[in-house]
Amino acid sequence: MPHPTPRLGVTGEYVLNKEELAQTPKLIPLFDSVRKIPEVMDGIRCNCGCTDPPLLRSLLSCFEAKGMARTCAICQGQARLAVRLHKEGKSLEQIRAAIDAKFR
Amino acid sequence: MILRIAVIASIVLPSLLPAQIRASELGTMTQIIDGTNISVEYSRPRARGRQTLFGTKAVRWDETWTPGANWATTLDVSKNVKIDGKPVAKGKYSVWMVVRQSGEWTVVLDPKSRRYHMEPPDSTAAQIRLPVRVETIPFTDVLTWSMPELRANGGTLAMQWERARVSMNVEVEPSLVMTLTAAESAPYLGQYKFTEQDSTGKAGTISRLTVTHEDGTLKARWTPDDPYLKKFALIRIAPDWFAVGVYDENGQIYEVLKPDMVLEFTRRDGRPAEFVIRDGDDNVWGKGTREN
Numbered sequence: 001m002p003h004p005t006p007r008l009g010v011t012g013e014y015v016l017n018k019e020e021l022a023q024t025p026k027l028i029p030l031f032d033s034v035r036k037i038p039e040v041m042d043g044i045r046c047n048c049g050c051t052d053p054p055l056l057r058s059l060l061s062c063f064e065a066k067g068m069a070r071t072c073a074i075c076q077g078q079a080r081l082a083v084r085l086h087k088e089g090k091s092l093e094q095i096r097a098a099i100d101a102k103f104r
Numbered sequence: 105m106i107l108r109i110a111v112i113a114s115i116v117l118p119s120l121l122p123a124q125i126r127a128s129e130l131g132t133m134t135q136i137i138d139g140t141n142i143s144v145e146y147s148r149p150r151a152r153g154r155q156t157l158f159g160t161k162a163v164r165w166d167e168t169w170t171p172g173a174n175w176a177t178t179l180d181v182s183k184n185v186k187i188d189g190k191p192v193a194k195g196k197y198s199v200w201m202v203v204r205q206s207g208e209w210t211v212v213l214d215p216k217s218r219r220y221h222m223e224p225p226d227s228t229a230a231q232i233r234l235p236v237r238v239e240t241i242p243f244t245d246v247l248t249w250s251m252p253e254l255r256a257n258g259g260t261l262a263m264q265w266e267r268a269r270v271s272m273n274v275e276v277e278p279s280l281v282m283t284l285t286a287a288e289s290a291p292y293l294g295q296y297k298f299t300e301q302d303s304t305g306k307a308g309t310i311s312r313l314t315v316t317h318e319d320g321t322l323k324a325r326w327t328p329d330d331p332y333l334k335k336f337a338l339i340r341i342a343p344d345w346f347a348v349g350v351y352d353e354n355g356q357i358y359e360v361l362k363p364d365m366v367l368e369f370t371r372r373d374g375r376p377a378e379f380v381i382r383d384g385d386d387n388v389w390g391k392g393t394r395e396n
Binding site for chain 2: 103
């Protein structure tokens, strides 16, 4: 399954906030980082199995709503890698390739 | 009393209705190998006190028989595989065996997966037919499909019942290329000083990693020796990124530590000069620096 195309104008407004992460405070910095780069996270297919079949649209979706990333180490690991590579200036294509190499 | 029984029955019976005791209960055998899902679904006949089944009215010689009961046994593979060297395209097949009193049996994989056991398929070009050797084993009461042997790239698919066992070698499509040419490996060869670091980045134990090229594979070994990893494979998963492959006593890779242990090299003047090891959470375990 290919990586999704990021939705135009997508925002991180539905990424769980610190109140919603009260039970898992260690994850607040990661969710905050994800919220800042929705245009990247929305362009990544999650390899944890939650989107195959495609129940969730993208890795961004894993950090919204029921927030499966609260308990899924694969979602968390992919997001940490994406955040780091984005900070290093890597393109979405390079980030996708790195995530696939390590997690697929 | 009658009223009490009626009340109890009205409570209990609805939950019991779906249950049904069958002579050949439905069973499944599922095995994932390197991302390929291999599944056998079959009804499991029992010997029920019969000491001989093959060559009797239960399973007649030269019969095309489904190794199960009721609806034909099915084999479902999620990706292309090879069985005893023959390509088997991903999909679901009904499974049949031509059983013979002497010599090899023939396993038949028929593309029509939904067939009743009384309607064995005629021989067609679309079928996959495999000659298989029959082993004599201790008595097995319930017909059983299993994968008693597994490797990184496949395993043995076996059916056993009564005193017969039929085994097939399944090879899956590997998700990783384990080998690396000498030319591709050359830039990485040498010794690296490795400094572990804790979660705060504070430096800890120092060790050394020696990278070599042997038997077509990039390999590495820690000094002091790591008793679990011993000499391990470095399997390229991306340019300058390597996952760790762990060998068993027979020299076969049995585990690839991905995403748990990935070496990410960085180059200086075109040559790998440093690496970090990261886990699945992207935490850095430590940093290696080339010594020679």
